[in-house]
Amino acid sequence: MPLCKECKKFFPVKEDPNKGDCVQRVVDPRQAYYKAKPVGASMDASSCSSFEKK
Amino acid sequence: MAEAAVNIKELEKNQEWWRVAEQKRSKRLDYLRKAVWKKGAVGGLYAPGIKVDLERAGLFTEGYFANLNDPGMVRHAKAVANVLDNIPIFITDQAQLVGYVGSAPHTISWLIEGGSLLNEEVYNEPGIAPEPEAESLKKMAAMMDKWNGYSVQDRFIPYVLSFAAEEGVKLLSGAVGWGLPISISGYNGKDYEYILTAKRGFEDIIAEIDRRQEDMKDKARKKAGPEYLHVGSRMMNWEGMKIALQAVIRYANRYARLAKIVAENYETDPKRREELLRIAETCERVPAKPQRNLQESLQFDHFLQVVERFESGGGAWPSRPDYYHGSWYDKDVNIDKRLTKEEALDLVGEFMIRAHEVGSFFPRWTREGLQGITGTWVWTLGGVKQDGADACNDLTVAFLQAARLVRVSNPTFAFRWHPQVKDEVMRECFECIRQGLGYPSMRNDPVLITNVMHWHGHPIEEARTWVHQACMSPCPTTKHGFQPMRMASATANMAKVVEYALFNGYDPIVNMQMGPQTGDARKFKSFDELYNAWAEQLKWLMNLLTMSVNFGRVMSPEMCPRSFLSSISERCVESGQDAASPEGDRGNSWITAFTWVENIDSLAAVKKLVFDDKKYTMDQLITALEANWEGFEQMRLDFVKNAPKWGNDDDYVDDIMLKCLREAAAFSRVIKDPSGNNWPILPENVSGNIHYANIVRALPNGRRLGDALYDGGISPGPGLDKKGPTAVLKSCGKINHITDGRAFLLNQRLSPTQLSGEKGYQLWRSYMHTWADLGLDHIQFNVIDDTTLRSAQREPEKYQEVIVRVAGYSAHFVDISRKTQDNIIQRTVQGIG
Known part of the structure; x- marks a missing residue:
């Protein structure tokens, strides 16, 4: 089972490596941006369509 | 090139x-500018692609119910903190300022805790649920179920029913007023003197609260007595404020972290990398600590606005950006030369864009009343400092220049004119008006400072800080002066007053006896009888609305605590009270009077044609009105053309205006707000004149059910001001703009051809001198010709950026309804000079 922490887009929090941000590049019809969503390092990423193995 | x-x-x-x-x-x-998703509803519908944000709603719900047994403000603060800690955040390419009220740029926020009336609309609004829609709807329904019995509305209604069930039903009928009389709807001002003057950051406030908690604990333990009965609730409120402040610091740090991650891992352009690292440094600094430069000051302010909208509706955006950020502009551009003027202009323009992109879900009636925009966000520029000196600075000019570059319809500006304003600043204001922005509206600072002191007793130094609370009302930005909730929820559809006087208080539109039974108008033998019925209906309506808002305000700390707003307000940090508590607040209430001038023209028409000229009887008139003038067209035209109309410097009708205003002013001193202060009226419309068109029946000014009502607070009816612009100003100048009410909105349309070149500016200056000499408090302009507007109606895709002044706000012309568009075109184009 792939975990969030194994993904290229996962950036752990220095003070607590069990937590981190999933940082993604998004391009919508009007603008492009970087988005961060808090995730747990050991969260199941098996259903994540943007998972990229480190 | x-x-x-x-x-x-x-x-x-x-x-x-x-x-x-x-x-x-x-x-x-x-x-x-082009990256912004348009959040204002077009024709009552949200644009394709706009989705309601389920993240904020879900996280607030989760935080709230996980802490259900905590004291009110602590529970609220934890719910807000859960949102700030977990909502996805984003940084748009090229942006230098960050912070948004939703989880993605195309989302609008949803205050699910408000109640089922709003939530049902969200659920049923076509196209607004995120994809996959079925899954979202299921999620939404589950969240909404959780709030049954816990929402503000659900908890508030039993209290209302306990003493004013009939009045509650009348209010909810939608016929006589609008607005939610509770602090969750926002519309609050802020104590900018406390929070935006670089004297303190959030860490300083947390330390101050710690000291106050220790001090109160000490005193309460040492001496028993009634002065410490509230110690428990105050301690808990302070706790809630600290939780909110700490969460906002963490929220800002999340942006700092994202900016760093992007700079160090993704960005290849060295210049952009540098900008991202500056964003990171800025968000690590503010709002935890006081700002040190223009970018930090603007970012600090924007964080205040965004976080406030995570805890309330934020329908208004009271602000005075040139005053509070001006010294940083001066330092960066003129003294340290850290920024060029062009770089500063980019920041200022983006500051406006960051506000422009903010949007929240509105129920349909609000969308109709605020067509094309997301709130009445009127930012205040100019004016005087607390010592009376001219407050205009280089940033005032930069904002006016940036407005012409980004051309957003929201926020707009209002400019506090006073005799010391320099010509170069007036030219910048004029240039915005001439270029068709519809703003700034011009406000008479000496008149309004006196007005603020007159109605609510603010000391002069406090009065001089005033900003626009929403479209029009001047409210200070101080400890005792700022307004903590939407007292303007006392918003009246005033045309109903004359309607009810003519129909014995009965309203066939909602099929209810609404106002008092003031007699069968068919039997009235004199104008005085009609006038007395009118005055009684007026008092009934003013009382109905203010009663509900007073009650809502007193209940607000319990129903919907404002942990964040309280934490940035000196009065609350000092005392441990919720911001909505009236204790120590000077009030600043007013009754927004939509559709006011219909009363005046209608009363004047009856006086002239029925009682003076005896051309018709009251019986004939009521029969014609009941028939919506159908079968009485000649008679209707007589009432339109041959009865005196407001705005023509005609004492016959102007005296009726003064009599009516003074009746309202006298009664506004009888009814009191929770601070013990007055409830003056403020005649203006947003697009209420269109919203109420199908709710107000035929009137003696010749209007039929369905016709648009007049567009402004004291603006003459469209096409009815026949005697030119000076006559309009003279009529309006007969009103005492200090003692007759809170403020008076005047729309004027001027010809763009006439305003071209230096000659155009001089003509306008001369016109503004007359306006100031006559003591008017407000004026705003549309400067755009009919040809352009008609072309925009035919080919809207080519005229997406054409802006018009609707009423207290501006909107893109293509975003407002056809009826409102036509109403603007019908306004008289005044030739000046």
Whole structure:
């Protein structure tokens, strides 16, 4: 089972490596941006369509 | 380059200002301006692609119910903190300022805790649920179920029913007023003197609260007595405030972290990398600590606004950006030369764009009343400092220039004119007006400072800080002066007053006896009888609305605590109270009087044609009105054309205006707000004149059910001001703009051809001198010709950026309803000079 922490887009929090941000590049019809969503390092990423193995 | 210059000149000559702006603004501003998802509803519907944000709703719900047994403000603060800690955040390419009220740029926020009336609308609004829709709807329904019995509305209604069930039903009928009389709807001001003057950051406030908690604990333990009975609730409120402040610091740090991650891992352009690292440094600094430069000051302010909208509706955006950020502009641009003027202009333009993109879900009645925009966000510029000196600075000019580059319809500006304003600043204001922005509206600072002191007893130094609370009302930005909730929820559809006087208080539109039974108007033998019925209906309506808002305010700390707003308000940090508590607040209440002038023209028409000329009887008139004038067209035209109309310097009708205003002013001293202060009226409309068109029946000014009502607070009826612009000003100048009410909105349309060149400016200056000499408090202009507006109706895709002044706000012309568009075109184009 792939975990969030194994993904290229996962950036752990220095003070607590069990937590981190999933940082993604998004391009919508009007603008492009970087988005961060808090995730747990050991969260199941098996259903994540943007998972990229480190 | 030469080709572009020629092109701009051609565009300027053709007055295609929106295309001029595209050419003149920097690439960054052009990108950011076009990147905005339009959040204002068009024709009552949200634009394709706009989705309601389920993240905020879900996280607030989760945080709230996980802490259900905590004291109110602590529970609320934890719910807000859960949102701030977990909502996805984003940084748009080229942006230098960050912070948004939703999880993605195309989302609008949803305050699910408000109640089922709003939630049902969200659920049933077509196209608004995120994809996959079925899954979202299921999630939404589950969240909504959780709030049953816990929402503000559900908890509030039993209290209302306990003493005023009938009045509650009348209010909810939608016929006589609008607005939610509870602090969750926002519309609050802020104590900017406390929070935005770089004297303190959030860490300082947390330390101050710690000291106050220790001090109160000490005192309460040492001496028993009634003065410490509230110690428990105050301690808990302070706790809630600290939780909120700490969460906002963490929220800002999340942006700092994202900016760093992008700079260090993704960005390849060294210049952009540097900008991202500056964003990171800025968000690590503010709001935890006081700001040190323009970017930090603007970012600090924007965080305040965004976080406030995570805890309330934020329908208004009271602000005075040139005053509170001006010294940082001066330091960065003029003294340290850390920024060029162009770089500063980019920041200022983006600051406006960051506000423009903010949007929340509105129920349909609000969308109809605020067509094309997301709230009445009128930012205040100019004015005087607390010592009375001119407050205009280089940033005032920068904001006016940036407005012409980004051409947003929200926020707009209002300019506090006073005799010391320099010509160069007036020219910048004029240029915005001439280029068709519809703003700034011009406000008479000496008159309004006196007005603020007169109605609510603010000391002069406090009065001089005033900002626009929403569209119009002047409210200070101080400890005892700022307004903590929407007291303007006392918003009256005033045309109902004359309607009810004519129909014995009965309303066939909602099929209810609404107002008091003031007698069968068919039997009235004199104008005085009609007038007395009118006055009784007026008092009933003023009382009905203010009663509900007073009650809502007193209940607000319990129903919907404002942990964040309280934490940035000196009065609350000092005392441990919720911001909505009236203790120590001077009030600043007013009754927004929509559709006011219909009363005046209707009363004047009856006086003239029925009681003076005896051309018709009351019986005939009521029969014609009941028939919606159908079968009585000749008679209707008589009432339109041959009865005196407001705005023509005609004492016959102008005296009726004064009599009615003074009746309201006298009663506004009888009814009191929770601070013990007065409830003056403030005649204005947003697009209430269109919203209420199908709710107000036929009137003696010749109006039929369905016709648009007049567009402004004291603006003459469209096309009915026949005697020119000076006559309009003279009529309006008969009103005492200090003692007759809170403020008075006046729309005027001027010809763009006449305002061109230096001659145009001089004509306008001269007109403004007359306006000031007559003591009017407000005026705003539409300067755009009929040809352009008609073309925009035919080919809206080519005129997306054409802006018009609707009422207390501006909107893109293509975003407002056809009826409102026609109403604007019908306004008289005044030739001045």
